[in-house]
Amino acid sequence: MAKFSDEFICFVKQAPVNDRRAVRPVLLPIYVWQVYGPDLKTKRANVFEKALLSQLSMGRGKGIDSQRVEELARWHGLEPELVSFIINQQLIPKGWIDRKTGTLTKDGIDMLNNDVSGASSLKTGYVFQDAIKGSFLPRYSNALDMIEPVSDSNTQLEFSMSKSSTRLWQPMILPDRVRPFEPNRETLKSIMSSTQAAQRNARSMGSKEEFESIYQMDVLMLSDKEPFAAFLWVWVYSDVGLEELWGVSDPFGLHPDVLWMREKIRDLCLSVPKLSKEVASLISGKTEGEFSSLEDAAAAREEQVKLEVLAEFNKADLVDGLVGLLNGWTSRKLDVETSESEDRYHDYRDLITQSSGVIEHCLRYCLQKFPLKNLYIFPRTIEKSDIEKLCWATSPFLTKAQVHEAIQVKPTSLFSTARNKQGSFRLCMAVCLMSMPDYPNHPLRRFVINESHFLAAYQLSHWRDSAAHVDSSADNSKKKALEAAAITTYFLNIFFEGLERG
Secondary structure, three states: OOOOOOOEEOOOOOOOOOOHHHEEEEEEEEEEEEEEEOOOOOOOOOHHHHHHHHHHOOOOOOOOOHHHHHHHHHHHOOOHHHHHHHHHHHHOOOOOEOOOOOOEOHHHHHHHHOOOOHHHHOEEEEEEEEOOOOOEEEEEEOOOOEEOOOEEOOOOEEEOOOOOOOOOEOOEEOOOOOOOOOOOHHHHHHHHHHHHHHHHHHHHOOOOOOOOOOOOOOOOEEOOOOOEEEEEEEEEEOOOOOOOOOEEOOOOOOOOOOHHHHHHHHHHHOOOHHHHHHHHHHHHOOOOOOOOOHHHHHHHHHHHHHHHHHHHOOOHHHOOOHHHHHHHHHHHHHHHHHOOOOOOHHHHHHHHHHHHHHHHHHHHHHHHHOOOOOHHHOOOOOOHHHHHHHHHHHOOOOOHHHHHHHOOOOHHHHHHHHHHOOOOHHHHHHHHHHOHHHOOOOOOHHHHOOHHHHHHHHHHHHHHHHHHOOOOOOOOOHHHHHHHHHHHHHHHHHHHHHHHHO
16 A cells, blocks of 8 residues: 655644653644635734724723723623723733723724735635545644654654654554545635634633634635645643543644544544554553453543542532543642642643533533523513612522622523523523522522622632633632632532532
8 A cells, every 4th residue: 555645744742741651642644735814823803802992992082991891891792801801801912902091002093994805915824634534624724834754664653853852752643544625615614713713712721822813714715736645743642630531632732632633533443443442541541451442441431430539529420411520620639739839820720710610510500400490580671780689589698799799790691591501600600599489409509698608609700710811910829729629629518418408
């Protein structure tokens, strides 16, 4: 059989974890298509930024106080906290808004008036097609980071990722199975949309890259060049705090673990037994033989995880999906607690966001099992004052401080949260409070009557927002992360007691 390609692309040269035993490099066969698209590092305003800039341009130097933020939020149908975040973390740092006056700067005016189509700044870029299944990867790139093997024997390719290191990597090479076919317009548009979303997520997780949201979503145009074959470097690994027992980092460097790549590897494990055994060895910690497939190893490890979680929280399996969530959270918590390091800020942010996420998961469970029976308690045109009246009527045991926190939500979102049983921490908690009269033994009742712990959970949600948005003024210290975990631990203990009674 002819060799598929001698071209190797690697966007991420650093393994996701330091433990070499917990990493498996894989070479995915792909076809690289040349396209014309936007420069991902061009500084442009996204749709929210342009909308706010347009509204602020009509001001008279009033400044941007809380009242002004409320006005902007109502005008655009957004939550005040989101408007405040966009202004303080995006518009002002970019130099488009004057902090003191709230008026547009010269750069802000230029940005607002810049209606030039994205097509005027097109440059050469690339999209990537999986040569095993034929699907296109949800990424667009302006560049190709090529690497070369240090040895090219007939048995095994070896790569060095650093000139200063003698460590060599021997990736598993996956077989190609399909011929290339052209992407259509909808495929190209989907690739751009996915790349934009991934960039936003990367920035929210602390990426220092200067890329901005893509300005023109359907601007990709296929060139007339034929695609060429190459291998794409992929890191498969295991680590504490992962959503599952193993993860796959984004081959394009935008996130440490991406679902679409993990699902691709999982799917390939069904048809490539060697790959299945390699991933199984990551989960089991064995280098050979105990498990013959990923499914066997995952099933055994999940049973072990369940026992470990139930040893600490013996009611956790009463809540769908909570055991897996608690496994990642408890692993991250233990890792932070036992580490002597004080500068693992990414791990601290993870623990803060996971701690709030655990509570949010339990609130959503309550919406499913203890739903609000009368969805029509919400007025058709609802204001914040209406929410306050509903809180006092349905939860008279709350204090003024608790009600003040509970009503800090977008009023018009309460109905959809109650109907769809989905929403943010604040929306879910508000609806749960309003459902209290329907369930005398509601599992949250004992928790919400404790003012200090109730307010601590809300404080944690604020910490989570700051950590997720990488607020430069946020305290993402080890102490704060462990405090976040303590808040969640208390919540879980009280919640499980209430769940048993409910």
